[in-house]
Amino acid sequence: MRVIKVGGNLAEDAGWMSEVARAxxxxxxxxxxxxxxxxxxxxxxxxxGLEPEWRDGLRVTTPRVMDVVRMVLxxxxxxxWAAALLNAGVDAMGVSGEDAGLLNGRVSHGGALGRTGxxxxxxxxxxxxxxxxxxxxxxxxxxxxxxGGGLNVNAxxxxxxxxxxxxxxxxxxxxxxxxxxxxxxxxxxLDADEADALLSSGEAAGGMRPKLRAALRAAESVGAVRIGDxxxxxxxxxxxxxxxARETAHAGD
Numbered sequence: 001m002r003v004i005k006v007g008g009n010l011a012e013d014a015g016w017m018s019e020v021a022r023a024x025x026x027x028x029x030x031x032x033x034x035x036x037x038x039x040x041x042x043x044x045x046x047x048x049g050l051e052p053e054w055r056d057g058l059r060v061t062t063p064r065v066m067d068v069v070r071m072v073l074x075x076x077x078x079x080x081w082a083a084a085l086l087n088a089g090v091d092a093m094g095v096s097g098e099d100a101g102l103l104n105g106r107v108s109h110g111g112a113l114g115r116t117g118x119x120x121x122x123x124x125x126x127x128x129x130x131x132x133x134x135x136x137x138x139x140x141x142x143x144x145x146x147x148g149g150g151l152n153v154n155a156x157x158x159x160x161x162x163x164x165x166x167x168x169x170x171x172x173x174x175x176x177x178x179x180x181x182x183x184x185x186x187x188x189x190l191d192a193d194e195a196d197a198l199l200s201s202g203e204a205a206g207g208m209r210p211k212l213r214a215a216l217r218a219a220e221s222v223g224a225v226r227i228g229d230x231x232x233x234x235x236x237x238x239x240x241x242x243x244x245a246r247e248t249a250h251a252g253d
Contacts, residue, residue: 001029001030001031001032001131001166001168001169002029002030002031002032002163002168002169002170002171002172003031003032003033003034003159003162003163003166003168003170003171003172003222004024004031004032004033004034004159004171004172004174004233005033005034005035005036005155005156005158005159005171005172005173005174006020006033006034006035006036006081006174006175007035007036007037007038007155007156007173007174007175007207008036008174008175008176008177008207009039009175009176010175010176011035011036011037011039011040011077011175012037012039012040012077014080014084016176016230017080017081017084018084018087018088019230020084020174020230020233021081021084021085021087021088021090022088023230023233023234024085024088024090024136024233025085025088025089025090026233026234027233027234030131031090031136032127032131032136032137032139032162032166032168033081033085033092033136033137033138033139034139034141034155034158034159034162035073035077035078035081035138035139035140035141035155036073036141036154036155036156037072037073037077037155038059038155038207040072040076040077041059041065041068041069041072041073044068044071044072045065045068048064048068050062050064050065050068055109055112055113056209056210057206057207057208057209057210058109058113058116058154058210059113059116059152060113060114060116061113061114061115061116061152062114062115063114063115065114065115065152066114066115066149066150066151066152069142069150069152070096070142070150073096073140073141073142073155074096074098074140074142077140078094078095078096078138078139078140079094081094081138082094082138085136085138090136091134091135091136092135092136092137092138093130093135093136093137093138094138094140095137095138095139095140096139096140096142097139097140097141097142097143097144097153097158098142098143098144098150100123100126101123101144102122102123102126102127102139103119103121103122103123103139103141103142103143103144103153103158103161103162104119104120104121104122104123104143104144104145104146105117105118105119105120105121105143105144105145105151105153106118106120106145106146106151107145107151115145115149115150115151115152116151116152116153116154117143117145117151117152117153118153118157119143119153119157119158119161119162121165122161122162122165122166124165124166127162127166128166139158139162141153141154141155141157141158141159143158154210154214156173156210156211156213156214156215157210157213157214159171159173159214159218160214160215160217160218160222163218163222163225164217164218164220164221164222167221167222168222168223169222169223169224170222170223170224170225170226171215171218171222171224171225171226172225172226172228172232172233172239173211173214173215173225173226173227173228174228174229174230174232174233175228175229176229177227177228177229178228178229178231178238178239179227179228179229179238179239179240180195180198180204180208180212180227180240180242181203182194182198182203186240187240188237188240188241189240189241189242189243190240190241190242190243191243191244192216192219192243192244195212195215195216195242196216198212199212199213211227212227212242215227215242216242216244218242219242219243219244220244224241225241225242226238226239226240226241226242227239227240227242228240
């Protein structure tokens with residue numbers, strides 16, 4: 001079983017979504033799909049006169065912005081991904097992390113980013129039940145806070161937490177980039193030290209920062225973690241594989 005997180009600049013392109021859905025169908029692998037949708041959240045914010053604010057790759061989420069996040073991620077984006085998979089022959093169901101308390105979290109960064117949060121618990125029995133029924137869960141990362149309100153959990157972090165909780169065989173971060181770039185070139189593998197260097201130097205910038213951090217955390221407990229484009233769904237060698245330091249240290253033993 002694997003978890004696929006989808007996002008990036010092409011995430012709202014219907015053609016690209018269809019390609020991803022067809023690749024998931026062709027792979028025949030039991031899949032949980034987690035999606036982002038940050039560009040559409042920002043677009044709607046601006047329409048409503050709310051200029052997006054970011055800190056270290058994470059969105060500042062005021063209560064009004066939280067409403068926008070819910071509308072976009074748990075509404076239109078979630079249902080478009082479910083529809084794309086259904087059209088490709090995958091028996092998909094769209095669900096929010098708030099539904100049935102599927103994803104539980106807490107406010108992060110001491111509240112400095114508003115309703116931006118971090119994942120603390122996954123109701124894995126729900127996911128396993130859906131998979132046993134032959135369903136492919138399509139999960140919005142919007143999570144439930146202890147106060148009963150919603151939390152804007154970064155989709156990369158949510159996917160990493162879900163994959164770890166499910167003890168997934170693989171976690172794929174799928175977007176429109178072929179892999180992590182170092183020195184201007186996409187690399188086939190990164191260990192923890194190399195990834196930390198990219199983060200410290202600022203070479204890993206923007207949305208790649210939370211993605212790389214999430215991949216590093218997931219690599220401690222998930223069978224394989226890769227970052228790249230949709231080719232990874234059907235090609236086990238595509239993308240950049242992220243290795244935990246201990247795994248790399250024993251390579252070749």
